[in-house]
Amino acid sequence: MDLQSVLEKYSFSPEIQKSFSATGIKTLHPPQAEAIQAGVLDGKNLLMAAPTASGKTLIAELAILKKLLTNERQEMKDEGRTGSEKGPLSKEVPSSSSHLPPLASRRCLYIAPLKALASEKYREFTKKYAPLGLKIGLAIGDLDSPSHYLKDYHVIIATAEKVDSLLRARAGWLMQGLSLLILDEIHVMGDPTRGPTLEVLATRMRLLNPDMQVLALSATVANAKEMAGWLEAGLVKSDWRPIPLHEGVFYNNRLTFASGDIRLLKEEAPEDVQKLVLDTLRGKGQALVFVNSRRSTQAVARELSAWVAPLLTPEERKALASIAKEAAPSLHATKICTKLAECLKHGVAFHHAGLRPQQRELIEENFKSGLIKTISCTPTLAAGVNLPARRAIVRDCKRYSAGAGSVFIPASEYKQCAGRAGRPQYDEYGEAVLIAKSLSDQNALFDRFILAPPEDVCSQMAEESQLRRHILASIASGYVHDVNGMFEFLQHTFLAYQRQGGGLIEMIGNIFDFLHTEGFIEKSGFRYFPTPFGNRTSRLYIDPISALIMKKGMDKVKDGKSFSTVGLLHLIATCPDSEMLSVGKKDTDDLEDFATRVEDELVLSADDVEMLGDHYTALAVLKTVWMLTRWMEEEEEEALCERFDIGPGDIFRHTESAQWLLYAAQSIAEVFRFKKLTFFLGDLQNRVRYGIREELLDLCRLKGIGRIRARILFSHGWKTQKDLARIDEESLGKIKGIGNVLARDILKQIKKD
Secondary structure, three states: OOOHHHHOOOOOOOHHHHHHHHHOOEEOOOHHHHHHHHHHHOOEEEEOOOOOOOHHHHHHHHHHHHHHHOOHHHHHHHHHOHHHHHOHHHHHHHOOOOOOOOOOOEEEEEEEEHHHHHHHHHHHHHHHHHOOOEEEEEEOOOOOOOHHHHOOOEEEOOOOOOHHHHHHHHOOOOOOOEEEEEEOHHHHHHOOOOHHHHHHEEEEEEHHOOOEEEEEEEEOOOHHHHHEEEEEEEEEEEOOOOOEEEEEEEEOOEEEEEOOOOEEOOOOOOHHHHHHHHHHHHOOOOOOEEEOOOOOOOHHHHHHHHHHHHHHHHHHHHHHHHHHHHHHHOOOOOOHHHHHHHHHOEEEEOOOOOOHHHHHHHHHHHOOOOOOEEEEOOOOOHHOOOOOOOOOEEEEEEEEEEEOOOEEEOOOHHHHHHOEEOOOOOOOOOEEEEOOOOHHHHHHHHHHHHHOOOOOOOOOOOHHHHHHHHHHHHHHOOOOOHHHHHHHOOOOOOHOOOOOOHHHHHHHHHHHHHHHHHHOEEEEEEEEEOOOOOOOOHHHHHHHHHHHHHHHHHHHHHOOOOOOOHHHHHHHOOOOOOOOOOHHHHHHHHHHHHHHHHHOOOOOOHHHHHHHHHHHHHHHHHHHHHHHHHHHHHOOHHHHHHHHHHHHHHHHHHHHHHHHHHHHHHHHHOOOOOOHHHHHHHHHHHHHHOOOOOHHHHHHHHOOHHHHHHHHHHHOOOOOHHHHHOOOOHHHHHHOHHHHHHHHHHHHHHHHO
């Protein structure tokens, strides 16, 4: 199907046609043509299930532009309709699509499953469509904010959690004029953690706006027909890829493909991964190596470095030396940063959640540019970012699962990794390769992964912890007022469509009773309404159990229990929303010693915590608290990483989680007027944010001043902003880690205040 003819048929403006002409796209891929034929540009709902790089995003872009920038008056004229038949909003639709529709008139919402993917789409859409006058907004944080500023945007790219929080806040502007909802990676509905939120908001938005068009996208949905039925959508399901994918298993130096083809590799390296990577690089390709643990990513990268380095050009070595320095900055370098930098010098990287976000971005950008030749990573990379390579090597098909031991990864996870094979602009084909340990293992891998379909996507809404959150949110937002109303809403979910809801009415009733007993909701006649406590809990986007733990801890303080930094950190770390560090056998003795030292400071006793979980949970809470206290005592990152067996990215993630829960605790303290706790919790948030003792709080309020620079200034006698106001720019600039540019900016900030 010719793209130009589609643009002309649907009245896309000359500006849009010119924009697409500049991309060089002339012919639509088969799945794209099927989507057009299925009526996606005629306003019909559609589920498009097609492989990575098959062109799903282009269909989403065309649907957005059709809603926002086409000449609807011309379409109405062609169809013999008048403007009045379209309703009051159509009166303001401009006759020239080079002008925008009124902001309150039409809006499109694009939901991505992860912050990283939402940010990537935002950058991509802004670059393409801001020149056409479209205002693109990004919404991925501030879950307790109504974010009114977003109403000024035509296209909002957001995470499901952010959109759900806006629905909880009854942000009326969100649904006003919302003409298109795009659900990217809709298979995420099968994820136990993130799935229920996506399912609830999709259900809620379709009920609030039945005329809204829904476009769902996915690469891996086995039960696509069932999901399309739930969405009342047409279905385009295709295996077509712009370049072919060859899937095979490597064993005994032979690469056997599903097609029956066999290739013999003659690389001299000792390990199978090294042979496969070297073979890829000699063919001018790049490789991703998927393993089952962080430690393995680092070990594989280190081992590959010596083999990849000789294949680099002098120019590449010079450029890689530069990014290696960027990955391990002198002020913040840890052992893991140094290890990464050493690998980067040789064109190799490892990628996992223990790295800082900036380091992960650096790796991704330089892999896309071709400078980094291979990345060893965990499968979360395949779900988290769009990072294609000539060959995707899945070394580990099993991983450890608590209570079950070593288990096979799901077929859908393998398919996600395999989907990263093949770069449309650079490769004529992509290869996904599994590694076998024996001939029988080779046959088993073919059957379990290559020849098997991905698992069905199943609703995760029936979990009590998920229902508890969403039932309170439904009551607090005024969408539901009784058990029957909640049951009726759930009848529209994918859970009910799959007929999984056995015993649901009883579970809903029990949750209503719990919320009523614990003071989240109150009853008036036959209807339930939120209390201030329930309202705040819903808006904070935390589990009611977390809020209850916080309140019970505060009640103890109110009754005379003393509180301290350790005690309050322990309180929030006990919440189910808390990010907890994992505990190993070697941690037990140290954690029991720590527990003995701080026992008198804890607001909740060890017995209280074990009632909420088990002994392992109690130890994990203690380890998390210990790490946070050492962080706030200004222990160096390297020492923290070594002591707690974590990476810099883990410190960032756990401190971010703690900040949010401290903010939530402060908000709940305000509801119950626990004044002496409110200010203390506010300062504690900032101490966790910067990793500082209380004495550095004032200095860290300055932009550009973190824990290291603040301590340097403090040690020079400049202990407050008031002290710094007395120093001249030249003297300040000479202090280690400051420099003239930052000195000038610091003094400007102080004078401004």
